[in-house]
Amino acid sequence: MESIAQREAAILEDFSFFDDWMDKYEHLIALGKELSPMSEEQKVEENQIKGCQSQVWLCAREEEGRVFFDADADAIITRGMIALLLRPVQGQAPVDIASYEFGFLDPLGLTAHLSPTRANGLLSMVKQIRLYGVAFQAKRG
Amino acid sequence: MTQLEHHSNLVPWQMLAQHTGATLRYVPIDGRGVLDQAVYQSLLNERTKLVAFNHISNALGTINPVKAMTAAAHAVGAVVVVDGAQALPHSHVDVQDLDVDFYAGSAHKMYGPTGVGLLYGKTAWLETLPPYQGGGEMISEVAMDQSSYAGLPHKFEAGTPNIAGVIGWGAALSWMQQVGLEAIEAHEQALLAYGTERLLAIPGVKIYGVAPEKAAVLSFNVAGVHPYDVGTLLDQMGIAVRTGQHCTQPIMDCFGIPGTIRASLAAYTSREDLDALARGLEKAIALLA
Numbered sequence: 240m241e242s243i244a245q246r247e248a249a250i251l252e253d254f255s256f257f258d259d260w261m262d263k264y265e266h267l268i269a270l271g272k273e274l275s276p277m278s279e280e281q282k283v284e285e286n287q288i289k290g291c292q293s294q295v296w297l298c299a300r301e302e303e304g305r306v307f308f309d310a311d312a313d314a315i316i317t318r319g320m321i322a323l324l325l326r327p328v329q330g331q332a333p334v335d336i337a338s339y340e341f342g343f344l345d346p347l348g349l350t351a352h353l354s355p356t357r358a359n360g361l362l363s364m365v366k367q368i369r370l371y372g373v374a375f376q377a378k379r380g
Numbered sequence: 381m382t383q384l385e386h387h388s389n390l391v392p393w394q395m396l397a398q399h400t401g402a403t404l405r406y407v408p409i410d411g412r413g414v415l416d417q418a419v420y421q422s423l424l425n426e427r428t429k430l431v432a433f434n435h436i437s438n439a440l441g442t443i444n445p446v447k448a449m450t451a452a453a454h455a456v457g458a459v460v461v462v463d464g465a466q467a468l469p470h471s472h473v474d475v476q477d478l479d480v481d482f483y484a485g486s487a488h489k490m491y492g493p494t495g496v497g498l499l500y501g502k503t504a505w506l507e508t509l510p511p512y513q514g515g516g517e518m519i520s521e522v523a524m525d526q527s528s529y530a531g532l533p534h535k536f537e538a539g540t541p542n543i544a545g546v547i548g549w550g551a552a553l554s555w556m557q558q559v560g561l562e563a564i565e566a567h568e569q570a571l572l573a574y575g576t577e578r579l580l581a582i583p584g585v586k587i588y589g590v591a592p593e594k595a596a597v598l599s600f601n602v603a604g605v606h607p608y609d610v611g612t613l614l615d616q617m618g619i620a621v622r623t624g625q626h627c628t629q630p631i632m633d634c635f636g637i638p639g640t641i642r643a644s645l646a647a648y649t650s651r652e653d654l655d656a657l658a659r660g661l662e663k664a665i666a667l668l669a
Contacts, residue, residue, distance in 0.1 A: 260616045261616070261667070264612070264613060264616065264667065265667060268609075268667060268668060292608050292623065292624050292639070293606055293608045293638070294638070313606055313638065314606035314608040314609045315605075315606065315609050315668060316608070316609045316612050316613075317606075317608065317609075
């Protein structure tokens with residue numbers, strides 16, 4: 240399986256082909272459409288991420304030392320964002336997820352392009368993903 | 381209270397009600413975003429202590445019949461507090477003619493700086509009310525055992541005022557008067573009609589807030605699209621709109637929507653701006669389709 244670093248490099252390469260914001264957002268919209276929807280049972284308040292203007296849900300499960308995430312959002316660009324955030328961490332070890340810095344966001348200009356409330360939402364998503372890493376790590380002891 | 385309020389005219393009353401045990405009652409809106417005046421009349425009785433509502437809705441643009449609502453409230457002996465934050469920048473307001481007891485406004489909604497606002501009150505009320513803060517500048521005599529308070533308005537202006545804010549606001553108000561409040565209102569009303577026409581020509585667009593008496597705000601959604609997606613793409617095109625609940629969650633709940641996209645029109649908005657909005661919106665819809 241590819242490491243977090245390898246997947247991060249792949250994301251940066253994908254985005255390097257885009258010349259303007261429209262291509263970038265078209266890509267995000269496409270990622271949002273590709274993300275498989277969560278079941279309605281998973282879209283409950285305890286899985287909801289606070290601090291986003293649109294509704295975002297995230298949950299995770301551990302299988303044989305790997306963490307698998309499910310996510311959804313009611314806005315398509317937000318779905319694309321969460322899909323992008325999950326790409327490097329999907330199926331990785333809790334310890335790697337807990338300390339992951341999501342270093343691709345800054346070079347992609349995504350934090351700068353997003354409005355303050357949206358950037359806060361992004362931060363909440365990043366924190367929640369890491370928190371799952373920490374929680375599963377603690378559970379393993 | 382009404383269903384049409386900004387959170388800033390809801391939450392403080394909820395806090396007061398918790399403190400005093402008062403009961404809050406709400407006047408609902410109809411599908412156009414207009415207050416149901418029959419319900420309003422039915423809610424008023426001799427136990428009604430205070431009526432608070434906005435002059436113009438920030439989310440929908442509805443202009444409320446302040447004078448008639450105030451007269452009805454006064455008929456049962458209730459105090460009337462009006463949130464004028466959206467009326468002051470968009471229209472000529474005469475508090476004496478409206479006969480309201482209190483009227484509030486915000487400088488940053490009137491081309492002025494943030495952090496400064498106004499509360500108008502009838503003299504009799506202001507003389508009756510105790511100071512809400514104590515300190516320098518609000519006293520006439522201070523001894524070790526007691527103090528007496530200064531006259532109006534100093535009684536309510538303890539401490540060092542927001543000098544820079546007030547001077548900045550003064551400059552903004554002079555500018556508004558120079559342009560002319562009637563001229564601003566006429567300009568905005570013409571733009572509102574034009575913008576409404578441009579937006580409704582785009583398939584799937586629905587405008588929220590279609591009161592017959594309406595101020596210059598265009599609150600809308602596109603069928604099948606989340607307002608936040610549209611707002612994000614418009615932002616990329618340099619078109620400034622606000623998306624979300626606009627601090628009016630009860631209104632959004634009433635329409636059963638997560639929020640709206642809102643374009644606010646002002647003295648400096650032009651027809652070209654609205655053309656850019658319409659073109660941008662078409663582009664955003666194409667991207668999201």
